[in-house]
Structure formats: structure tokens, C-alpha cells
Amino acid sequence: MLLIRFGVRDNNAEGFTVNESPSKAGGLLTRMTMSVMADDLLFMVLEKNQLPADLASFNLLTEQVVDNEAMAKDMGAKHTADSVSQEGHLSGYERLFAVPPGAATLEAEPAAVLQAATAVHLFTEPDEVARWIDKQFVAELRASVGTEDGQGQKIIGVELLEAAGFHDQAAGLLVVREVPGATMASTVVEFQMGCLLGIVSVDAKLDKKFIELVTELGSSLERQIVQIVLGAS
Numbered sequence: 001m002l003l004i005r006f007g008v009r010d011n012n013a014e015g016f017t018v019n020e021s022p023s024k025a026g027g028l029l030t031r032m033t034m035s036v037m038a039d040d041l042l043f044m045v046l047e048k049n050q051l052p053a054d055l056a057s058f059n060l061l062t063e064q065v066v067d068n069e070a071m072a073k074d075m076g077a078k079h080t081a082d083s084v085s086q087e088g089h090l091s092g093y094e095r096l097f098a099v100p101p102g103a104a105t106l107e108a109e110p111a112a113v114l115q116a117a118t119a120v121h122l123f124t125e126p127d128e129v130a131r132w133i134d135k136q137f138v139a140e141l142r143a144s145v146g147t148e149d150g151q152g153q154k155i156i157g158v159e160l161l162e163a164a165g166f167h168d169q170a171a172g173l174l175v176v177r178e179v180p181g182a183t184m185a186s187t188v189v190e191f192q193m194g195c196l197l198g199i200v201s202v203d204a205k206l207d208k209k210f211i212e213l214v215t216e217l218g219s220s221l222e223r224q225i226v227q228i229v230l231g232a233s
Contacts, residue, residue: 008191009065028128029167032229034195037122038065041093042119042230044120044196045221047083050227051097052216055116058097066092067117087136088128092197105184106205113204114184115211118221121173121197129192130169138171153177153184161211167222168192183207186221187214193225 048060066091068081075084089136096117103109123129142158149155154177161172170191177184187210188201200218204208 002171005043007033007146012125028224029229030194033126033196035207036196036229038091040124040228041120044198044222044225045095046118046217047095047121050096050115050220050224052213052220054213055097055217058099058116061076061096061098064093064097066094066121070120075140076144076148076150081218087094087132089132090122090124094119094120094199106179109205112206113202113210114134115203116217117201118217119160119199120211120221120225122197123158123195126192126194129195129197132197133169133171133190135190137188141173141175149177153179156183157207159209161189161209161216163211163215164217165219167193172211174211174213176207185209187211189214189218191218191222193222193229196229198222198225 019194045063046161051058066074068084071084071089071092072079072081084214094117098115099113100109101109102111104152121130138160141155142160144155147155153180155175156178157174157176159174159175162226163170163172168191172187172188174187175186177186177187182205184203184205186201186203188199198218198221200214200221202214202217204210
């Protein structure tokens with residue numbers, strides 16, 4: 001577990017003087033996330049040089065602001081920008097990396113893991129983040145087997161995974177989808193840090209979970225979020 005200790009800032013030294021107990025530190029961190037602005041989110045998602053060693057060869061594919069309209073589109077037809085806003089979502093930022101192509105087709109591609117992503121989303125209140133993880137991530141995806149997602153891909157299986165070692169609430173899922181000519185499996189972890197929702201995922205071309213790799217990716221994202229929160233507050 002990531003243990004953060006906070007205290008009073010010493011203007012003559014780097015960081016914080018440690019004079020708060022670990023239990024108080026969690027509450028202080030939550031309060032500090034309330035000072036985060038949407039423009040801070042792009043500095044929280046991981047850069048290429050912060051990826052785990054297993055993903056060191058991956059290159060940047062896309063990065064984007066995830067507003068309520070984009071979030072609703074990704075979640076599927078029954079969601080709208082208004083419904084996402086009602087859940088407390090303010091904005092998000094995502095950065096996606098992909099393995100260098102090793103073949104002309106997905107079937108012939110030698111790599112198992114094809115993509116990895118980190119994202120951070122800002123909500124109005126901490127309770128809304130916890131509710132999002134339980135309701136929109138875990139409950140909704142587990143109930144979506146047999147339906148199509150926001151990209152028109154059929155979800156054929158969802159498995160609940162243990163997401164251990166995070167500062168606050170966290171949940172993991174293995175989501176298996178049918179794509180043209182193949183099966184894709186996404187190992188995803190969502191975790192809370194106050195008003196912030198962190199999301200890490202890897203997409204593989206076989207029905208296999210990569211929870212250790214995703215947990216390592218999530219730990220790096222969690223540390224990066226803490227650094228930016230300290231600087232933004």
C-alpha cells in the first residue's frame with residue numbers, strides 16, 4: 001500500500017515536514033484533491049518513460065481530454081453527457097500507448113499485450129468516485145455480458161479481479177470482447193484518490209488476465225497523482 005505522510009510545508013525545505021499520523025494523512029490527501037483543476041489532469045497520466053519495464057517498447061498512440069460527452073460515448077448508448085454530469089464527473093484525461101506492430105494482421109501479431117492506458121478523472125466529491133467504481137464500473141460491466149459496448153464490440157465475459165495495494169477503494173475486472181477475427185481481453189483497475197478516479201488498463205489479444213502488470217501500472221499512476229496533487233494544492 002502506498003503510505004503518504006503529510007505535515008506543514010517548510011518553505012526552506014523540499015516537501016512536507018512529517019508530523020501527521022497515517023490515518024490523518026488519508027483525510028488530508030482527500031481534501032487536497034479538492035484543489036485539483038481539470039488542467040492538472042494531463043500531468044497526472046503517465047509518460048512513456050514512466051511505464052513498467054514490460055511496456056518499455058510501447059509508443060504513444062493517442063492522448064485526449066475526456067469530457068462528459070466523450071465519457072458517455074465510451075460507456076454506451078444508454079449514457080449521455082447529462083447523465084455522466086449527474087454522476088459528478090467534471091473532466092478526464094487519457095494517454096494510450098501501443099506495442100510497435102510486429103505483423104500485418106492482428107492474428108499474426110506476436111505480442112500478447114497490444115495496448116496500455118492510464119487515465120485520471122476529476123469528480124465534484126469523493127463519494128461520487130466511490131459510487132462510480134461500484135456502480136458504473138463493476139456493477140454495470142458485470143451486467144453487460146452479451147451486449148455491445150460503446151465501440152460496438154460484444155462483451156462476452158467479465159471476471160472480477162482483486163485490486164490490492166492501493167491507497168483507497170479499488171476494483172479490478174477482466175473484460176473479454178469479440179472483435180473482428182479475434183478475442184480481446186482488457187485487464188482494468190479503477191482506484192480512488194479523494195475526488196480523483198485513476199484508471200489503468202492493458203489490452204491483450206488472448207483471454208488472459210494481466211493483473212500484476214496492471215497493478216504495477218496503477219502504482220506508478222498513483223504515485224504520479226500524489227506528486228501533482230502536492231504541487232497543485
